[in-house]
Amino acid sequence: MKQNRYDDPVFFEQYSQMARSQQGLAGAGEWLALRQMLPENLTGMRVLDLGCGYGWHCRYLMEQGAKRVLGIDLSHRMLERAAEINQLPGITYRQAAMEDLRFPPQSFHLIVSSLALHYTPDYRLMVRRMARWLRPGGQLVLSMEHPVFTAQGPQDWVYGPDGEIRHFPVDHYFSEGAREAVFLGQQVTKYHRTLTTCVNALLEAGLTLRQLVEPQPPTDMLSLPGMADELRRPMMLLLAAEKPL
């Protein structure tokens, strides 16, 4: 049974209040970094978005010239919302667990997955499959929680006696597997992997690494509450890879 926290009404309601839910891509701190990792010209591309959520990336990709975008999410609440606010001709939304997907080899020119892969227990398997689903010359653009952020488990700072942030704790780094984190007030299972696994899984699947980026908050967001603390530890890892011709 795949974890489907986003169909929990309370969790979904909380999620819908986040900046990235209300403002779309403009409310996501990593979007500037992720956007420049996408191919410059999307004309005619068939695209897969694994963990599409509200469909903001699907809309963007379509508007940039993609021919068809298939958005996959485990949560039907997410997809209902996507159909309401981000439906365009050429976009198909489908409810599925990413592990259950099957496509013929070389089905897509581009595969995007934003903040979804830390929910799968088998990252290596998903990477191998995504590599197979890509056409030669195809691009893979992924974001996930950073191994520094997932290693210990609770994903919270260490605080001093006056509630001030002291530092971010790292522990159990080389012990890969499930972590119980608290996200939007709910217990959520995420999977920690080392950076070695995150990167080498791509290389072992025959892909070429194009870019690795740990996004920093854009300068114009640094004045927002808590945002300067995001310079104290990496929270996300962005990877762009290419399937050789």
Added chain:
Amino acid sequence: MKQNRYDDPVFFEQYSQMARSQQGLAGAGEWLALRQMLPENLTGMRVLDLGCGYGWHCRYLMEQGAKRVLGIDLSHRMLERAAEINQLPGITYRQAAMEDLRFPPQSFHLIVSSLALHYTPDYRLMVRRMARWLRPGGQLVLSMEHPVFTAQGPQDWVYGPDGEIRHFPVDHYFSEGAREAVFLGQQVTKYHRTLTTCVNALLEAGLTLRQLVEPQPPTDMLSLPGMADELRRPMMLLLAAEKPL
């Protein structure tokens, strides 16, 4: 003036007591991981070792069939010792700061640098130069301290009231630059970079990433004092890259 802590007699004496100094490669926890990143066949290769220390890698590379190995180190005490214990025909040891080196393009088939690059203030510049010094198809194999290990500065655990290790602290991650760490009882300046910089500098220099490895202690060393704690945070980053043909 380049920092030359290894020519400080007290520091050098301390360093000479470390397992990696006394036992050579067998005493270095990361050696197994690093060795498998080297080319399988070194026959006829011209090799550069940046920060060769006692010359253990130079000896190994020569014994594996390299034609010539040039070992560079800033410390003449290190090189004196290398000449005593790891001198073989074909090996040249030379005292220099890595930033002062100049070679014609395509001078080497292989460039190795073990735990030296976190001492240079300009990693990107050194990577660009190394890429230029490599022949097409040439290999670069690097080890350095891990960004998790260098970020905060002091490079020490956070301890509980009974002296037990609680976790490893990460802070100032996105603030690249000098850190004052304590190593073998002495103040040493090291340079912190993000993982983004460590990896993308290679890609931006036109190299292809072959492997990224955060080495774990070998199983047979886990019973040594303190070694199991090395599973709690990454301390080293190993990178192998190739110059396209």
